Amino acid sequence: MSSEKLLTLKTRDGEEFVLEEAMAFRSLTIKNATSNYTINNTPLPINVEINTMIKVIEYWKKHSERGISEDELMNFDKKFFKLLHNSELFDLVVAVDYLADKGLSNAACEQVLDKITGKTPQEIRDIFNINNDCTPTSLGG
Amino acid sequence: MASSEHCKSAEAVERSDDLVVKILLLLPARPLFRFKLVSKRWQSLISNPYFSSLWRPQTFPSALIARNLSWSFGNNCDNFSYIPLKDAAALEDSPHGLLDFLKGDSFTYTVEIMSSCGGLLFCCCYKPWIREYYVCNPTTKKFTLLPSPDRHYSRDLCLAFDPSKSPHYKILNVGFHYNEMYSSETNSWRQLRDPFPRQILFHLREDEDTGVFFNGAIFWVLARSFCYFDMDKEILHSDYPMPEMDITFTDYWFGCVDERLYLVGHSDRGWMPGFDMFELGNDYSWSLKYHVDPVLEVQSSILSVMTREGNDQELFMAVYVPYQVKFINLKDNTCNMVLPLHASVGLAFASRVYHLIENPFLAI
Numbered sequence: 001m002s003s004e005k006l007l008t009l010k011t012r013d014g015e016e017f018v019l020e021e022a023m024a025f026r027s028l029t030i031k032n033a034t035s036n037y038t039i040n041n042t043p044l045p046i047n048v049e050i051n052t053m054i055k056v057i058e059y060w061k062k063h064s065e066r067g068i069s070e071d072e073l074m075n076f077d078k079k080f081f082k083l084l085h086n087s088e089l090f091d092l093v094v095a096v097d098y099l100a101d102k103g104l105s106n107a108a109c110e111q112v113l114d115k116i117t118g119k120t121p122q123e124i125r126d127i128f129n130i131n132n133d134c135t136p137t138s139l140g141g
Numbered sequence: 142m143a144s145s146e147h148c149k150s151a152e153a154v155e156r157s158d159d160l161v162v163k164i165l166l167l168l169p170a171r172p173l174f175r176f177k178l179v180s181k182r183w184q185s186l187i188s189n190p191y192f193s194s195l196w197r198p199q200t201f202p203s204a205l206i207a208r209n210l211s212w213s214f215g216n217n218c219d220n221f222s223y224i225p226l227k228d229a230a231a232l233e234d235s236p237h238g239l240l241d242f243l244k245g246d247s248f249t250y251t252v253e254i255m256s257s258c259g260g261l262l263f264c265c266c267y268k269p270w271i272r273e274y275y276v277c278n279p280t281t282k283k284f285t286l287l288p289s290p291d292r293h294y295s296r297d298l299c300l301a302f303d304p305s306k307s308p309h310y311k312i313l314n315v316g317f318h319y320n321e322m323y324s325s326e327t328n329s330w331r332q333l334r335d336p337f338p339r340q341i342l343f344h345l346r347e348d349e350d351t352g353v354f355f356n357g358a359i360f361w362v363l364a365r366s367f368c369y370f371d372m373d374k375e376i377l378h379s380d381y382p383m384p385e386m387d388i389t390f391t392d393y394w395f396g397c398v399d400e401r402l403y404l405v406g407h408s409d410r411g412w413m414p415g416f417d418m419f420e421l422g423n424d425y426s427w428s429l430k431y432h433v434d435p436v437l438e439v440q441s442s443i444l445s446v447m448t449r450e451g452n453d454q455e456l457f458m459a460v461y462v463p464y465q466v467k468f469i470n471l472k473d474n475t476c477n478m479v480l481p482l483h484a485s486v487g488l489a490f491a492s493r494v495y496h497l498i499e500n501p502f503l504a505i
Contacts, residue, residue, distance in 0.1 A: 094154055121179045
């Protein structure tokens with residue numbers, strides 16, 4: 001642990017925290033930012049709020065564990081996403097898209113997919129607060 | 142209901158074109174098509190050709206449609222049986238009236254499916270004194286009325302369509318004296334130069350639409366050989382050898398799954414009962430891929446071979462056993478799904494089974 005390189009990050013809402021570089025580099029955005037950035041202990045700002053970042057780190061930690069089986073990961077993912085409220089899931093989707101972690105991004109999008117697949121167009125509008133500007137004549141199909 | 146905070150998070154996702162597209166690309170055909178109605182912006186995102194070029198249609202069928210031989214004029218129902226392959230909860234169309242949208246306002250005896258390819262169906266509406274020919278996309282219910290071919294009494298009518306190669310399709314009308322080719326590019330039929338040789342024409346069993354479109358050509362399996370007609374060069378190649386198989390038995394299945402051509406029929410190797418499945422290689426020779434043990438002592442007939450949802454690489458064979466459809470996993474010979482049916486007499490004599498592939502992007 002002591003030989004691991006550490007990185008200090010600062011969230012959008014001003015919270016600072018330290019993360020192992022190897023884990024932080026699951027985010028391409030962070031990885032690219034640090035390559036143009038001289039590490040002198042100034043925290044790297046990231047456009048994510050602390051609550052969402054905590055969830056991201058929880059996911060990264062589990063998926064970095066050595067010797068963990070596919071089944072255990074699957075069970076973790078199931079529980080992880082089940083506990084999220086819709087708003088937390090959506091925040092996660094936006095954050096992970098910004099952080100550019102393909103694996104978590106795909107997993108989160110699949111969760112959103114599950115939530116919208118069986119819905120009617122009106123239910124979709126309700127979820128995302130979309131204005132109904134479709135009139136029957138405007139639909140070319 | 143949604144609190145304002147909930148909305149803000151959801152709105153943040155929906156604001157981003159990239160994120161909306163990313164999520165929509167994962168959707169299967171029907172919800173995707175339905176969500177065009179959410180808003181003008183969603184409609185334009187989905188209709189964007191960039192989107193449709195990225196969206197992967199599922200290769201597994203969502204349903205099977207079996208053409209009944211027991212149908213006759215006047216019994217006023219569809220002459221095909223619909224076998225859903227998805228959960229009942231996902232079904233939005235009732236099995237009856239699947240193709241009713243083709244009938245229009247004028248009185249129609251029935252709609253018959255002539256050929257299916259690449260997600261499109263080529264159908265014929267039988268009306269008093271006339272037949273109308275349509276190509277339709279059953280997912281979107283869009284259709285085009287085709288000009289009538291010259292010859293209505295065909296040995297075979299085959300649709301040739303590969304959406305990954307071209308948005309246009311062709312239809313071959315095999316006749317006794319000459320063949321005709323329809324092209325959606327010109328929206329017209331054209332008489333072809335050479336008719337097929339007599340021995341091939343006699344083997345194309347009348348009224349049974351047996352041609353399979355594969356690799357740019359239409360393939361037919363005859364008693365002791367197979368042949369194919371190159372749709373671009375318009376040349377017939379014949380006398381290719383068949384595998385060791387009891388092809389004189391009328392119960393066999395020949396078709397294309399996931400870009401490979403397969404032939405399934407009763408084993409003809411010594412005393413081994415059951416079915417053999419052969420795959421056509423790149424050199425157009427056959428190799429045995431699977432052997433399937435006999436299903437039951439009861440009379441069974443092969444309906445179709447296909448891939449299933451969630452089992453991308455595995456092939457399944459749908460077999461009709463009285464009042465059930467059994468799905469056999471060809472790799473390990475297990476039967477892991479059985480669909481009970483009403484007493485659908487038609488299935489026992491199903492002559493042609495079509496795959497209903499859902500794709501909302503096929504332009505008609």
